[in-house]
Amino acid sequence: MVGTEQNTVSEPGVGGRSPGRVRRGPSTSDLARWSVSLGSVAAVLLIWELYGRAQETSLFFVPFSGVVAALWELGQTAEFWDAARQTMIPFVWGWVLSLVVGIGLGLLIGTYPMIEALTKPYVTFLNALPVSTLVPVAVILLGIGYSSRILIVFLFGVIEVTLNTAAGVRYVDRDLIEMGRAFNAPRWRLFRRVVLPAASPGIMAGVRIGTGRAVVGMVVVEILLVAVGMGRLILRYRGRFQSAELYAVVLALILFGILLQVVARQVERRVSRWKSEVEGNT
Amino acid sequence: MIEIKEIGRTFNTRDGGTFEALKDVTFSVKDKEFFSIIGPSGCGKTTLLKMAAGLTRPTTGSILIDGEAITGPGDDRAMVFQSFVLLPWADVLTNVGFGLEMRGMSRRESREAARPFLDRVGLTRFAEHYPHELSGGMQQRVGLARALAVAPDILLMDEPFGALDAQTRQLMQEDLMRLWDSEQKTVIFVTHSMDEAAYLSDRVLVMNTHPGTVREILDVPLPRPRDESVRRSSVFSELTSHMWHELRGMMGDPTAPAPE
Numbered sequence: 001m002v003g004t005e006q007n008t009v010s011e012p013g014v015g016g017r018s019p020g021r022v023r024r025g026p027s028t029s030d031l032a033r034w035s036v037s038l039g040s041v042a043a044v045l046l047i048w049e050l051y052g053r054a055q056e057t058s059l060f061f062v063p064f065s066g067v068v069a070a071l072w073e074l075g076q077t078a079e080f081w082d083a084a085r086q087t088m089i090p091f092v093w094g095w096v097l098s099l100v101v102g103i104g105l106g107l108l109i110g111t112y113p114m115i116e117a118l119t120k121p122y123v124t125f126l127n128a129l130p131v132s133t134l135v136p137v138a139v140i141l142l143g144i145g146y147s148s149r150i151l152i153v154f155l156f157g158v159i160e161v162t163l164n165t166a167a168g169v170r171y172v173d174r175d176l177i178e179m180g181r182a183f184n185a186p187r188w189r190l191f192r193r194v195v196l197p198a199a200s201p202g203i204m205a206g207v208r209i210g211t212g213r214a215v216v217g218m219v220v221v222e223i224l225l226v227a228v229g230m231g232r233l234i235l236r237y238r239g240r241f242q243s244a245e246l247y248a249v250v251l252a253l254i255l256f257g258i259l260l261q262v263v264a265r266q267v268e269r270r271v272s273r274w275k276s277e278v279e280g281n282t
Numbered sequence: 283m284i285e286i287k288e289i290g291r292t293f294n295t296r297d298g299g300t301f302e303a304l305k306d307v308t309f310s311v312k313d314k315e316f317f318s319i320i321g322p323s324g325c326g327k328t329t330l331l332k333m334a335a336g337l338t339r340p341t342t343g344s345i346l347i348d349g350e351a352i353t354g355p356g357d358d359r360a361m362v363f364q365s366f367v368l369l370p371w372a373d374v375l376t377n378v379g380f381g382l383e384m385r386g387m388s389r390r391e392s393r394e395a396a397r398p399f400l401d402r403v404g405l406t407r408f409a410e411h412y413p414h415e416l417s418g419g420m421q422q423r424v425g426l427a428r429a430l431a432v433a434p435d436i437l438l439m440d441e442p443f444g445a446l447d448a449q450t451r452q453l454m455q456e457d458l459m460r461l462w463d464s465e466q467k468t469v470i471f472v473t474h475s476m477d478e479a480a481y482l483s484d485r486v487l488v489m490n491t492h493p494g495t496v497r498e499i500l501d502v503p504l505p506r507p508r509d510e511s512v513r514r515s516s517v518f519s520e521l522t523s524h525m526w527h528e529l530r531g532m533m534g535d536p537t538a539p540a541p542e
Binding site: 185186193197198 | 367432
């Protein structure tokens with residue numbers, strides 16, 4: 001969770017400079033770090049490939065190339081895209097809802113102690129509980145239609161968004177707020193021009209983590225209870241021991257999750273740029 | 283005129299007792315006067331300034347500006363902070379225009395209106411820089427320009443140069459002196475530097491600590507406009523040594539004569 005660091009701007013050090021963070025280990029260039037990451041992935045895929053080819057049967061374990069080929073094949077079928085659409089519609093609804101409600105609720109909780117007290121039991125409850133356990137409850141309450149899946153995706157995502165947003169607001173530099181008050185700022189303008197931008201790193205961290213959780217929720221609900229969309233494909237291929245196709249669907253979901261993470265991280269980096277610059281980069 | 287009337291402030295301590303930070307503080311500051319408050323750490327001088335800013339309320343007593351009791355922050359006052367307190371995500375021009383934006387100007391209008399104030403503190407070239415790219419002295423110039431931009435009658439300055447190195451500090455004092463000579467605002471200036479208080483002020487309030495009370499109010503009979511040379515005058519050195527004599531008695535220095 002972000003926002004726990006002191007805002008170094010307010011530190012009355014000589015020259016007002018942030019006192020430079022201690023780096024762990026020698027500094028490495030972006031290129032070097034990218035090379036190591038890519039090399040690591042390449043090595044794992046190679047091992048996967050070799051191990052897969054060494055198998056006598058492709059019933060349980062398929063080489064990476066086989067999975068890619070199966071995904072390519074699947075991509076040509078209408079059934080795959082139909083399943084993707086069925087998965088996507090409730091996901092997008094639940095996800096967007098979790099962001100809207102999470103940010104809104106988080107802002108309220110971070111701002112008003114009474115609202116925090118009011119909501120704390122439920123937030124704690126949801127945070128302590130594996131949300132998967134609510135899948136049967138949601139299905140009993142709402143059936144197996146879109147609404148129950150939207151609810152589950154929403155519940156998976158909303159907690160992280162709420163908690164991180166609330167933390168972001170709570171850890172806004174008190175000095176900034178006092179400064180705004182000293183300039184006789186009306187509440188709303190103070191919120192809009194000081195609290196919101198100061199809390200944005202926390203909010204964006206919540207969006208990023210919540211998005212990841214929502215993707216998990218999307219898959220869990222389909223596999224655990226409602227066999228539709230991509231989840232139904234997974235269950236079917238598992239039942240038929242079509243391992244290549246099974247892995248291909250999983251790979252597609254992973255790629256989708258990564259795509260969302262990358263987008264979320266880019267947005268986060270853009271919005272929170274000031275913070276990393278103030279703290280002397282990471 | 284600002285009238286501070288019988289101000290008292292008590293805080294509740296953790297162990298359930300009370301701590302008296304300020305007691306029966308009464309003084310007044312004239313229009314266009316440069317008035318400094320000096321005292322040891324913990325004497326409540328910053329608390330006093332925040333009360334004048336309307337950020338915190340006294341437990342007893344009241345503060346009147348031109349006869350009217352203040353109930354909160356107002357457009358007639360602006361504050362300069364020891365730690366600068368600039369918006370780290372906004373560039374210099376937006377920071378200088380912040381007060382104007384809070385008063386209803388659009389972002390664009392406030393940035394435009396901020397330009398002359400940036401010129402006045404000598405940061406014209408840095409309009410598009412971000413606070414963390416500036417030195418401490420430059421950051422505080424932004425803080426000062428931000429306060430001047432809202433055209434306050436009263437400037438409240440809370441140890442504004444306390445976080446700067448000695449050389450920067452002296453430069454800032456001279457610049458502030460020049461600005462004040464041309465702007466003529468009422469200034470309440472909290473400091474713990476005796477040199478600073480003597481160099482800048484018309485009058486200096488020396489505070490006692492535990493609880494904070496008025497010890498004495500000193501006149502600074504130095505001619506204006508002042509420049510560096512006043513620091514070498516005998517009046518200046520008499521003043522600062524008098525302040526030091528008063529203050530060291532409160533600092534727990536065993537070699538000091540006991541305060542009467």
